[in-house]
Amino acid sequence: MNFADRLFDAVLHKRSPLVVGIDPDLRLIPSSLFDLSSARKSARGALAQGVERFAVRIIQAVADFACAVKPQLAYFERLGPAGLEAYEATVECAKDHGLLVIADGKRNDIAQTAKEYAAAYLGGGGEAAKTEERDVAGWLAAADREAPKADALTVNPYLGRDSLVPFLERLNLGQGLFVLVKTSNPSSGDLQDQVIAPAQGPAGDTGGTRVYERVGVWLEEYNQERPGRYGYGSVGAVIGATYPGELSSLRRLLPRTPFLIPGVGAQGAKAEDVAAGFDGKGLGAVVNVSRGILYAYREAPGISFEKAAADRAKELQKELAKVAGLL
């Protein structure tokens, strides 16, 4: 199993490179979804219940038009344990609707701690499947089986290559990663765009690459050794639609690396800005839109949030499929 195969199978099946980002911002969700009568007992519990309702109805509304959803963990974590329950319900709901789930946590750490993050969001891996419930290790495996597993996790590369290893170990189970490479925000260049000076050391290192290219090449090297049916490996790169020039050069530099492209919509990029992310078959990239879909109802008076989200997702599916060359 190869995550890129699963991802691009879904893109072809749905004819859609659209990923719907689930960023449940409490200031923007319809207030009718909250039952605040229970809030005095647990404000976080009452709000998390509204978040779960919102996420479930959004998933139901957009399932036909998207290949995947990308729950943004921060919004769930803000509501504590109840928020994490809402996250897990969101993952379950998306899987029930046949959608892939990309957990957007931008996690990373070193050694055992990175392994814990991988287990938290991608499950316990092969050990969890095999271990019996006889002792703490066995019950930990059972615990890992209890947790809903995402299909992929976003990961931050600042800690270096060894920090990616525990996540890479999950890939042989068909799960994937998306590593931050060139992010969509205005300050992303502060570190990512810095040009690396030629090394004094090994001959042949001529320098001149940017930090984000260096990270991209790590992923590409891994993917070159493990391409799937569509020619892509399972270690993706996050590359913002707000930087179309970089997107284009990275597509050439990283031919076997799948891209997750955020930044279309509220952040200012348009569907046509992501054209360079796709290969000749309309594959190679998926495009995330969050607020533009979730909160479309706020600019569509008299229309339910579900209908507004579905309409906007359907429009984006068409636009992106056309830009990708899938239609």
Add this chain to the structure above:
Amino acid sequence: MNFADRLFDAVLHKRSPLVVGIDPDLRLIPSSLFDLSSARKSARGALAQGVERFAVRIIQAVADFACAVKPQLAYFERLGPAGLEAYEATVECAKDHGLLVIADGKRNDIAQTAKEYAAAYLGGGGEAAKTEERDVAGWLAAADREAPKADALTVNPYLGRDSLVPFLERLNLGQGLFVLVKTSNPSSGDLQDQVIAPAQGPAGDTGGTRVYERVGVWLEEYNQERPGRYGYGSVGAVIGATYPGELSSLRRLLPRTPFLIPGVGAQGAKAEDVAAGFDGKGLGAVVNVSRGILYAYREAPGISFEKAAADRAKELQKELAKVAGLL
């Protein structure tokens, strides 16, 4: 209020720069702490209960010898909502024992999502204090008040300076950050050590700095404008004890930036390796030890885990106070 003042007040009061890392690794915690009879109902719940017991007893054991604890979020997240409840109980327990809490989540994201992370771990800030419970926004403020707040959070800088802003907004409430600068792991140099080439653009940019120095200087610039009573600002830097040369040069480069130094013990660094992190008064840095304290009992047959942890924490307090020049 200035977080660095609170941190170094605690160091002076305890005569200890020791931070005890709470990394509850289920493979290493005494199995007697787990009541597995309830595991069939919820493996994660049963294990989280054991984790909470372990964390509470460790805090009780080490409270006299440490200025702060640093719960490592990944270990709690692995157990899902129940794990997050154990995290919150750990934070409450540490605060009840007069310890500062550094939440080690290495979080970051952009814009509103970064704000959500700040709210999740550092609380809702000034808004939460002021807002009334009249609508969703009011109940969100109440939710933020329900969540136990850490005193500081670890943050990853890969996304650039704008990604730090939502966290910096918490600092006027006496809370702090520790931004990853030069981490303790073997691959930390993959990105962090890269030398930045001279820019073609603005005159005066001569390049030659390393990525980790660039990040450090962002923090120092902020801290220079807001020093507290001990001369330090509230935006700390994480710098591994495993790189004593870099630690020494960063202490000179960043005179107003407090350091959080991991890597002593299981990762191979010794107490004397962190000497360069301290200033002439024994302040400027705190030193994290996790496994060396938590699991000391595994190398001390016949001694309870609490006693072994307390003994080791006491030894480390003495060693570190001596190295810092506090005694």
